[in-house]
Amino acid sequence: MSGTAMRASQKDFENAMNQVKLLKKDPGNEVKLKLYALYKQATEGSCTMPKPGVFDLVNKAKWDAWNALGSLPKETARQNYVELVSSLTSASQPSSQVEPGADRKPSAYETLEVTSEDGITKIMFNRPTKKNAITTQMYHEIMLALKAAGKDDSSVTVLTGNGDYYSSGNDLTNFTDLPPGGPEEKAKNSAILLRDFIDCFIDFPKPLIAVVNGPAVGISVTTLGLCDAVYATDRATFHTPFSHLGQSPEGCSSYTFPKIMGPSKATEMLIFGKKLTAREACAQGLVTEVFPDSTFQKEVWTRLKAYAKLPPNAMRISKEIMRSREKEKLRAINVEECNVLQERWLSDECMNAVMNFLSRKAKL
Numbered sequence: 001m002s003g004t005a006m007r008a009s010q011k012d013f014e015n016a017m018n019q020v021k022l023l024k025k026d027p028g029n030e031v032k033l034k035l036y037a038l039y040k041q042a043t044e045g046s047c048t049m050p051k052p053g054v055f056d057l058v059n060k061a062k063w064d065a066w067n068a069l070g071s072l073p074k075e076t077a078r079q080n081y082v083e084l085v086s087s088l089t090s091a092s093q094p095s096s097q098v099e100p101g102a103d104r105k106p107s108a109y110e111t112l113e114v115t116s117e118d119g120i121t122k123i124m125f126n127r128p129t130k131k132n133a134i135t136t137q138m139y140h141e142i143m144l145a146l147k148a149a150g151k152d153d154s155s156v157t158v159l160t161g162n163g164d165y166y167s168s169g170n171d172l173t174n175f176t177d178l179p180p181g182g183p184e185e186k187a188k189n190s191a192i193l194l195r196d197f198i199d200c201f202i203d204f205p206k207p208l209i210a211v212v213n214g215p216a217v218g219i220s221v222t223t224l225g226l227c228d229a230v231y232a233t234d235r236a237t238f239h240t241p242f243s244h245l246g247q248s249p250e251g252c253s254s255y256t257f258p259k260i261m262g263p264s265k266a267t268e269m270l271i272f273g274k275k276l277t278a279r280e281a282c283a284q285g286l287v288t289e290v291f292p293d294s295t296f297q298k299e300v301w302t303r304l305k306a307y308a309k310l311p312p313n314a315m316r317i318s319k320e321i322m323r324s325r326e327k328e329k330l331r332a333i334n335v336e337e338c339n340v341l342q343e344r345w346l347s348d349e350c351m352n353a354v355m356n357f358l359s360r361k362a363k364l
């Protein structure tokens with residue numbers, strides 16, 4: 001088939017189905033759901049299947065995607081399927097032009113961009129089109145990057161985001177990828193993953209600085225309480241909508257937030273989900289300093305480069321003496337929060353909130 005104006009034939013459709021199997025890169029859960037829905041609509045017509053139960057996350061996500069196509073005609077679904085596959089295959093074609101930096105070593109990370117320069121290791125969340133939401137793969141990559149940065153010869157480490165968001169927190173599609181043991185096994189594995197992830201922050205040996213380039217949500221806010229300094233653009237906001245999501249605090253925030261801002265301000269954030277502006281978060285001690293967005297990057301990086309010239313061993317030792325008394329306590333709090341969350345993730349309140357977001361009924 002050439003051009004999108006022509007109707008896709010059955011042959012085009014079959015070719016597209018074969019091309020999907022040959023895709024070199026996993027197109028991600030959302031695209032796979034779209035492909036599934038279009039395939040079902042093209043071959044069987046509108047969805048008449050009974051809706052799967054709320055705990056049957058994968059089948060429910062598939063059902064939602066198919067059902068959302070309503071009465072889309074079979075021919076249109078076939079056409080859309082062929083076009084979607086075509087866009088995926090052309091995106092994965094190697095470019096004939098040499099990209100700048102093509103001779104650089106391929107990155108060890110798919111979801112991060114990690115660079116080391118001027119004594120600073122910068123770990124940048126790099127899923128800008130998904131507002132840097134943190135997938136399971138990304139949790140693992142951040143842990144690897146932090147462990148490597150803790151041992152490299154840089155003096156300070158920076159966490160930041162690519163694009164307009166710092167991070168929208170946990171990627172809610174993490175809830176749909178169920179192992180054979182179902183939601184219980186997923187919740188158990190996720191609690192272990194979360195505990196190990198947060199331990200990497202607790203144990204990080206050098207100054208760890210968050211450069212908050214835009215809004216931050218959920219776990220990307222709570223981990224700020226474990227960083228050594230937080231610099232934010234005045235465009236940033238800070239939002240922990242745990243109750244809205246049927247969840248409870250993580251990242252040791254049940255301890256660090258009341259300590260930083262006092263119990264009632266922490267209650268507003270962690271229980272009532274109040275979203276703070278950068279200036280409010282600074283007044284409450286969660287943010288170290290706020291900069292105008294227009295000069296944010298320039299001012300912050302000039303300052304960080306100066307800090308990175310300070311003697312690295314002195315900085316390490318000072319951090320150790322400032323933080324060591326709290327480490328055991330933080331680890332214990334981390335375990336406790338993960339245990340509570342493991343139960344919360346299986347609750348109707350949490351499942352419904354996640355499903356509402358995934359079926360596009362709710363946003364924060």
Ligand SMILES: CCCCCCCCCC/C=C/CC(=O)SCCNC(=O)CCNC(=O)[C@H](O)C(C)(C)COP(=O)(O)OP(=O)(O)OC[C@H]1O[C@@H](n2cnc3c(N)ncnc32)[C@H](O)[C@@H]1OP(=O)(O)O
Pocket residue numbers: 030129130131133134168169170171172173174175183186187190194217218219220241242245247250345346357362363364
């Ligand atoms: C069974 C147990 C499993 C448990 C697994 C958990 C493992 C560890 C958990 C640790 C706990 C962490 C707690 C938290 O972090 S809570 C916070 C979770 N985050 C959210 O609820 C944010 C949800 N996102 C939104 O409300 C909005 O996207 C936004 C951030 C307000 C931005 O809105 P805007 O209109 O500007 O942009 P879009 O919505 O169009 O976003 C662009 C695309 O990005 C996708 N997106 C954004 N954020 C997320 C997210 N957190 N999870 C998944 N996808 C996200 C969005 O869907 C758009 O995608 P599209 O272009 O394909 O439609």
